[in-house]
Amino acid sequence: SGGTEVESGTLLVAAPGALNGAGTVAVTGGTLGGDGTVGGPVAVTGGGVLLPGGSNTVGTLTLANTGAAALTFSGGRLLCDLATVAGSCDRIDVAGTLALSGTNRLALAFTAGTPPAGTYTLLTYAARSGTGVLVRDRPYPNATLTVGATAATLTVTGAGITYLTWTGAASGTWDTTTANWTLLGTPSTYTAGDAVLFNDAAAVFTVGASGAVAPSSVTFDNSVENYEISAILDGTETSVIKMGSKSATLSGVNTYGGGTVLAGGFLTVGSTANLPAGPLTFQGGILRFTGTPPSSLGAYDVNWDSFSGGLELTSGTLTLADAISGSGSLSKSGAGTLILSGMNSFRGGTAVNAGFLRMNHAQALGAGDIAVAVGGQVDLTGNLTVTNAISIKGVGATSSGEGAIRSVNGTTNTWSGPVTIAENQARIGCTGGGLLEVSGVIDSGANVYEVVVRMPNDTGGTLLLSANNTWLGNTWIRCGTIKLGIDHALPTGSVLRLGLSAGQTGVTNSTLDLAGFNQRVAGVTDVGTDNRHLVTNTEDAFSTLTINNTAAYTFSGEFTGNLDIVKTGASTLTLSGVSSTSGGLIVSNGNLVVSTSGSLGSNSTNITVAAGTLTLQNSAALADEASLRIADGGGAKVTLAEGVNETVGYLYFGEKLCM
Template structure:
């Protein structure tokens, strides 16, 4: 039931006070006998300035008459202390100013002051031995000057009273504000700074602007605020602050009333101790501080924050009474903001729910641990600020829960939000948007899958995680699943392994216009991130110092983005299949090629670290600059370096490694080394008697063979080689080249001129194989022969017209000779009456 102190009750009290039948006297300072009432003059008990309806008479305080100020308003100066029954400012034109001459004169009002609908000023002390009533819809100003103050109890029935100096209500024992009326605290720039009386408020004030209203300035409220009715309103105008500093809690006297805090613009209310049974309702755009000078707020049932409103908290009581059990709507964010300051832990039974208007938790400083966050209608929720938040709780603390349905969890500000600190139950099935700061993940020790995002989507969600200026911090050996797509916006994104010794695998594809950064983890030790998704983000890639970025994990997937790469750590290509990267690699880091696949680099790179080929093939196919920067290039056992581009650093091919100039599409290409080459491994070249004649390695620096038993393997891609065919496989003599063994080209005998001029020469062509056995088995023709090249390839050609040129014969199969040069083939016969066969060597 609402309890309103009605104006009818006030009127009854006023009627009792006014029962002495005081005479109405009208202010007539010009002594016009009522002709021109109103104006400026002195109020004393000497002059004939009061019109009684027939004549102007002298004011007599002892009579308790009522003073009427009508007509044209002016300044009325008390030159002596005056007593009146009631003051009426009805039917006045303009605003009256009542002041005193010396500051010592006092105005005693036995009943009420009625301002009518206007604004009037009383700049003198106002005394009442019982209760002073304020009537009329206008405003009564108690200004800064001349000691304007209220004494005794005050009832504001209608309109408002504006207190504008520290003594304006300093002598009042209590002030009661009726529904529809207001007490206005108006400090301005130099007036009211503190307010001491106890105030009971009913209702929302004048046009919902507060039964207690701080109009301007910063006012410290030292008395007690009492809620006389449900949903009573405290209001702060833009730029002002009301600071509740009472030693006795704000109370509703056990009536379970709600308190509404409202404001305009930047207005704010600082709440100290509170003890109410209802809810704290904060309406925007103002703000409310539920702390003050380490005073712990006492109790209220729940909190509602509307759109634009901000509730500032600094301890676990900042949301009122601790619920006995989990209360998901203990704090209802209807587009509002919670701003946390300090380091503390919320109650495990506190719940925050956002409406369709969304909501924000800003951790401005310190660390906020453990909170339960829910969503109505799949609304999004924002966590911001420079401080740290741990919805997952801490050791020994019940883990928090975030359940936003399909709503997005949005991270802004510079702080970290640790979603996996104590393995919370998170259900975020739509987007995780990181616009600032970082979000940290937990991991599943069994599967290695990130658990802090709830269930893995069954189909690819291309923007399950959005990075736009923010970071993902992932610990231990963890995988971000392939169905969790990552979208990086123009603000860029960061993925960081924050623990030493683990590897974070990002299986989800990364798309979008932004750039990606993979820095050194917070542990300060070497950390690694592995990309196994098909990434197409358009921006650059940065690998931090002492950090490793793996492209692939030994399988056939994993790519960089489309842009250039700054490598200050270790960039590792660890994938099978074929992958080509066209960006420029810069920085001080290294590049490593692992796994059996082929990686092609086509950019003009400038990185200063070394390149190591541990497995598979690395093709350098740049058209300008250096495909491998300025560092050295080392080819290890069972690995191959090739391509048609240029290498800037010194190249070493270790034993078991292979240097293979050219590519599959350009097998007779040239690989340029603008430095030295040390060959302890093998060389693989292709030749063709036509132009161009062979693949080539051009070396501008020192060229030396340091291996033992290493080989040059030749593949003939053209017509049968003949004696005298010469091929330059190096552009200069190679020191120690005479020890290289030359093999290949189907049994050709070679002369080694490598140490002389970098060439090899055909001494004798390979002997022709001989078909020496034919047999017919059913419809199959079986042919066998000898004199082939051991393990070499051959083609079987066929035609029905022996007169055709060789180029018109059909190739019916490809096969190889055995280890001794023998062969046997079976070919199904057709209905042709005759057919001719020929063996051809590559």
């Protein structure tokens, strides 16, 4: 008796099977199909699809409920196959009432060849209610859809459903006198009102006209060649349908009024002058603006409940404020900026292939995953907590490479979903001194990929890590701050690098702030000399940095704040900077070389060599009042380089005070 919800994917009820429960079957984003029987009411909303018979097979789906809402259509789609036998098609038989609300769309598919003339019954029902409509998602020549009192039928006349197909056999001119077309394989000329098709079989792919043309529809089905149409497309009912994987460019000042369907590939326009206002349907295709895009798509009637497709912006900024729902996906490409400010719930995921995608709402990216490609960037604009999973590549879309995910303009944001590092040295950052907290786990799978933090040279920013992250590569803070929000937020097998690459400049420090937490790393080193390199603790509570290096490293930066340092690992760590830490030092393995006066800081007075070697290469390497403890048993030693004389306040061997 409970209900069933089809949110994504396909649920097929195959004969002689049945879905006999009395509960409502809600198709909210996926597809319900088959040739069996459904017992309860069926409600199709938000881009949901009914597919009687299954994909590319003719069959009848029976809805046995006899109620006043046996089948409710509200923003849904009906996909029916038509066969090559007259009248043979998919059908839905509804025992009760068909209730229509809003705009619902009929899509046709052909099982093989051209459906011939005849009457195709798509729906039968006991009664019809509501003020909604069922319309074809694209016009077909010689075909009329009628939604009557008890049935919805498609009447096909003449030679059946076919197109006047462009060949360009004589020229690239679209007029009424030149045989640049074929109809059912015979050379033909164009007549106003024809439904025309541009495919890959033509000889010419640049098409112009001396005046406006008004076909009933213009369909591009090109997956090999790109088309450019400079003709002015006119006609109140004229529509443009783009299928196939290649591009069709409209460069005329078009005035057609029947709407635009993007079902595949790219529809390329310079500006809104080439794309007149009207219905704009995204069914998997991409709208490409090569010039300045509109500030929004408000002039177009977009069905956001079933949106699936993308926008490519060469420059400029376009804002989508409407709520996008359904099972579709969104892609962003081009160097321009796409702003999402709606509370979206679409489930198909988001691909940022290039340029900027700016989030003005925490749910702007819907319920799916996000993939950021090289050259792409997701910007967070303030006080947002984003829960989506995201995969990132590259350094971002700016020339300075400040991150594939960024908090911008000094704002504070949180990314709580998991973050996958999908390429070596992928970057995360902030601008304007802002803060980005990543509370989701950052992981690189089985790949040894380094994570890079790069803030602006002048303003800096902070990346707060509050999960135990698991990426397998090193950590490089080029500019700005990583701040810990949990013990061991950095992977314990990661080597910490600080500083800018050779040739880069900046005034912002490269900083790891332990912030009262503890961290183990596999080494610490630095590069470049243009900015300061700091490992610090800005909190009153002491932090411990454990350096477990199995390879030799040199660190010329500074340790500051209430920070204890523990040297483990069998290899050598050389400290050559001047520090001011107030904590202690423990050497428990390997060799710690202190090469510069003040490398441990004048306030670091508690030094223990539990095992391994402490090598002093400067007579002022230790504070004069320091307490130096050397474990007995022969496993620990202190080595003074030639000419070095060191003064300490207390010297212990084991527990025995020697001076």
